[in-house]
């Protein structure tokens with residue numbers, strides 16, 4: 568008799584789409600609780616995640632493919648793209664200090680106009696920033712537009728890889744995207760990478776696309792973009808906005824409107840929520856995804872600012888909990904486009920990404 572040794576099927580490495588274009592986007596400072604602090608959203612975040620994933624041997628690094636501006640303007644107004652691409656050069660032409668980031672200091676709120684018909688914006692784009700920002704978290708420097716465009720291409724290339732047959736692709740997007748709305752930047756976000764991918768799936772024929780947002784913060788931009796859409800489900804788990812950024816959205820009562828009624832699902836979490844509490848809420852979120860019955864890969868807005876030691880979060884997840892989350896999401900049995908959002912405990916980002924994505928891929932390295 569000849570013994571037949573059954574070899575385990577070699578698993579394909581998971582595509583890791585990344586680019587060094589983000590390195591030139593370093594906003595230097597942000598304003599938190601009345602203090603000017605170094606930007607939590609730093610280039611080191613992406614480097615730490617990339618190095619940790621590649622260190623497992625389970626990922627194949629690939630560069631993003633240029634998708635042009637059309638997928639961006641399918642989600643954002645052209646004026647926002649124009650602002651991000653030209654604010655820096657306008658500021659330099661006006662003699663601004665090239666060593667300091669552009670930050671808005673005057674905001675065009677509804678309350679500014681009142682009943683006045685204000686129709687004019689300043690000619691120079693950097694003077695208009697406050698008409699498109701809802702906070703001071705989106706500094707613009709010389710490399711911001713290039714980095715933001717690359718993040719979109721990373722997300723779309725990850726989507727391409729999944730549509731071509733990969734069960735999972737990970738887009739190491741930096742800057743992140745889920746706070747960016749149709750004509751709005753904020754919260755470190757310029758273009759909404761996940762929303763752009765979801766829209767591109769619709770444009771490629773999907774009838775029902777689900778976005779699962781597990782970043783610590785509510786993705787107000789994603790919710791806004793699909794608020795009245797019945798074809799894109801937005802499910803978000805996040806710190807309770809009663810006391811947590813972005814403060815004005817993410818309450819459980821927000822459920823969409825019109826054709827999108829019931830197609831937004833918010834699951835706010837109490838401060839200190841641990842892995843068990845989080846997994847219980849995630850199960851609820853996954854039930855909503857199952858009930859929606861998507862016919863496209865799941866899009867995940869992936870943040871690790873739910874980690875117990877995150878400097879701007881208030882939940883209590885441990886590294887092992889990210890493995891549990893990945894396994895729970897893998898239980899959907901669907902292909903996944905995972906796109907990086909937040910996470911600011913730089914020293915733990917690599918291990919948390921390895922745990923989450925490894926479990927999602929069913930890899931033994933998780």
Ligand SMILES: [Zn+2]
Pocket residue numbers: 782783784870872908909910
């Ligand atoms: Zn976040």
